[in-house]
Amino acid sequence: MHTCTIACIGCGNMGGAMLGGWLAVAAERGYALTGMTRTPSRAAALVARGLSLCETPEEAARQADIVVLAVKPYQVEDVLARMAPALGPEKILISVAAGVSVERLRAASDGRCPVVRCMPNTPALVGKGVFALCFDDPALTPDARERVLRLFADLGVCVELPEARMTAFSALVxxxxxxxxxxxxxxxxxxxxxxxxxxxxxxxxxxxxxxxxxxxxxxxxxxxxxxxxxxxxxxxxxxxxxxxxxxxxxxxxxxxxxxxxxxxxxxxxxxx
Ligand SMILES: NC(=O)c1ccc[n+]([C@@H]2O[C@H](COP(=O)([O-])OP(=O)(O)OC[C@H]3O[C@@H](n4cnc5c(N)ncnc54)[C@H](OP(=O)(O)O)[C@@H]3O)[C@@H](O)[C@H]2O)c1
Structure with missing residues (x-):
């Protein structure tokens, strides 16, 4: 029985690394994992491990409880605009795009769902990442924060940081x-x-x-x-x-x- 559906938009280096980590614990945690990428062949290895693919960001977001955005920072606004109709207050949007603020994420998603800004580092590729999580969006409930912390604890070490510290974290870690x-x-x-x-x-x-x-x-x-x-x-x-x-x-x-x-x-x- 799936308890949570996670959709990752962008299955490149970082999206692929996170999906790989979550696929490894999916059965144990009851996760259903969906990906969306412009070049599906790049996600073939993840599909072989149980990832399902969607054709559009909107379709992926509609199915998901948690939407992870792992496209390049300059693509964030475009992807969010296409996905926004499928978002709602019961979902959580998590972005790993470097330098994209909570305010920008909320504006681009029309304030339709709570957002979390996350900054990973590349050792996430081998399950040894450090993830800074910013929970500054007042729309996030304590339960939503807990769910996000549990999600990232499977990929490495998590630290909670206010938005004002995210750039310092990015420069150091x-x-x-x-x-x-x-x-x-x-x-x-x-x-x-x-x-x-x-x-x-x-x-x-x-x-x-x-x-x-x-x-x-x-x-x-x-x-x-x-x-x-x-x-x-x-x-x-x-x-x-x-x-x-x-x-x-x-x-x-x-x-x-x-x-x-x-x-x-x-x-x-x-x-x-
Ligand atoms: N890599 C790192 O070390 C690192 C560290 C911290 C933060 N980040 C953040 O992670 C994010 C992703 O970086 P990355 O290194 O993983 O980049 P990447 O390898 O280029 O992956 C980007 C992915 O997004 C997909 N994509 C692009 N436009 C899309 C669209 N319109 N709809 C759906 N998918 C789309 C790409 O698909 P195609 O290949 O088909 O174009 C690709 O799978 C960035 O925002 C970056 O700031 C990365």
Missing amino acids: GAGPAYVFQMMQGLVQAGVTQGFSWAQSRELVATLFEGCACMARQETTPLMEMRDNVCSPAGLTIAGVNVLDRAGLSGLLVDAVLAAEQRGREMEGGKA
């Missing part, structure tokens, strides 16, 4: 994979320079990041102390750490996040 992959690339290159193969170096560095992330979550020791614990006096690690300090790595990372936040605010203000 949404954009975060780019900073982390760039640091990983530097270390992989170092490994190759030392004579490890590309594949071995990548595997070693990925395991290094995974292990450090686990330690950072499990322990409450300040990160600087954890760093210093690895640096024995006159040892090799402190020689490497000194080079990073001279380059101001921590300050560079702060600057990168603040620059991304600044750009995000410009984009939300309508600057191309």
Whole structure:
């Protein structure tokens, strides 16, 4: 027996990742999953796992209790205009479109149903995403919020944020994979320079990041102390750490996040 029908408009990278995560728990949770995409062949792997497809956003929204919008930000208004007649106060609309505010979502959907703005990050593709959820729409009932939180808890970690914090989150965590992959690339290159193969170096560095992330979550020791614990006096690690300090790595990372936040605010203000 299905207890909830979820329709996802847009089955690309992010829509596909979310649908993949929900399909994995659909039987257990009683979810029926529907997708809508302009190129159905792109959703073939999801259809093989139990996704049904609709031909129009309106048809998908009509069947659904929860509608997830995963099209590009510039397509949001067009898709919502076509879907609006099928929306109603008993449904919930969730958008993952970067930079599209609750106000814009409400205006584009004619205020017909409560809306949730969500910001995911790409590790959602492997079930390790962080999802910021903004419940600022006063039309959302406590029950609707609970349903949305339960839905996203199956895909990763959820944090509730007011709209005013969404750009900061996007610059730190949404954009975060780019900073982390760039640091990983530097270390992989170092490994190759030392004579490890590309594949071995990548595997070693990925395991290094995974292990450090686990330690950072499990322990409450300040990160600087954890760093210093690895640096024995006159040892090799402190020689490497000194080079990073001279380059101001921590300050560079702060600057990168603040620059991304600044750009995000410009984009939300309508600057191309
Ligand atoms: N990927 C990320 O890392 C990431 C992170 C945070 C937020 N987001 C947000 O997630 C959203 C989707 O990004 P993405 O990376 O998944 O993009 P994507 O891979 O290009 O997927 C977009 C999907 O929307 C479909 N689509 C476009 N117009 C449509 C329409 N009129 N009706 C139905 N489907 C339509 C596309 O179908 P066709 O392929 O057939 O055109 C495609 O399946 C964006 O708003 C983005 O801001 C993405």
